[in-house]
Amino acid sequence: MSTIVDFQNVSTAGLESSPVAEALAGLRANEARYFMNKYKHEFTVVPASDSQETLDYVNRILKEERGIEFAAKPLETSRFQVDNIDWTYVFYEDGLSVNVLYTIDDPKKRAVGFKLSEGMEVPRELEEKKFKFARQKSKLAGTIRGSFFVIKGEY
Numbered sequence: 001m002s003t004i005v006d007f008q009n010v011s012t013a014g015l016e017s018s019p020v021a022e023a024l025a026g027l028r029a030n031e032a033r034y035f036m037n038k039y040k041h042e043f044t045v046v047p048a049s050d051s052q053e054t055l056d057y058v059n060r061i062l063k064e065e066r067g068i069e070f071a072a073k074p075l076e077t078s079r080f081q082v083d084n085i086d087w088t089y090v091f092y093e094d095g096l097s098v099n100v101l102y103t104i105d106d107p108k109k110r111a112v113g114f115k116l117s118e119g120m121e122v123p124r125e126l127e128e129k130k131f132k133f134a135r136q137k138s139k140l141a142g143t144i145r146g147s148f149f150v151i152k153g154e155y
Contacts, residue, residue, distance in 0.1 A: 002044040005032035010140060014047065014076050020095040023117035026141035027097055028076075031089065033140065039082045048074035048090070058090050058100055061112060061155055068125050072096060095120035102155065110151035118142035 003014065007029040012021040015028070032043035048055060054077040062068040072092040079088045081104075088100040095117030103109040114126060116133065118141060126147070133145040 001050070002046045005029060005043045005045060007033040007036065007043075007140060014045065015091065017073075018075065018093045018095060018117075020117045020119045023119050023142060024091060024095045024097075026138065027095075027115055027117050027144060028091055030138045030140045030144070031097070031099075035082070041080065041082050043078060044080070045076040045078045045089075045091070048077055051077040051079070054079045054088060055090065057155065058088055058098060061100060061151060061153075062098070064153060065112070065151055066129060066149060068129065070096070070098075070123065070125055072123065094123065096123055100151075102151065107154075111148045112151060113146060113148040116145040118144070 005028055010025050010029045012025040015021045015024050018024050035041040035043045055074055059069070070092060072094040074090050075093050076091045077089060084104045086102040086104060090098045097115040099113045101111050101113065114131065116122065122133065131147040133147045136144045136146060138144055
């Protein structure tokens with residue numbers, strides 16, 4: 001069952017097991033606000049336990065493109081298409097958010113983004129790959145650190 005993410009009344013529902021649940025909820029709400037403001041799209045999430053196909057898709061891209069396999073437990077996912085872009089999100093228990101931006105008609109605009117909730121350490125899997133993280137301030141999520149890589153393959 002999907003749940004619409006409310007970015008006005010931020011809730012930790014579905015993320016309670018995270019040690020940074022409030023920051024992760026703020027990060028999730030920040031994404032919901034972005035999609036509502038830019039695309040008038042309601043951002044919905046489903047429990048990771050109900051979305052194995054979505055997890056397999058993200059895990060395949062991470063593994064084939066960069067050899068990354070996260071140890072953290074996935075809590076929720078989101079997958080939808082807006083305009084010509086297929087968006088996929090996975091929110092992990094440690095506070096990490098992974099998103100795949102995959103344009104349907106333009107292979108030059110495809111990427112995987114990583115966002116770290118305030119208060120979490122850089123995951124070992126990303127530290128080993130030497131990703132550099134930029135900082136972004138958010139009223140909903142505090143300080144978000146983010147990085148990305150361009151997808152080269154077809155998925």
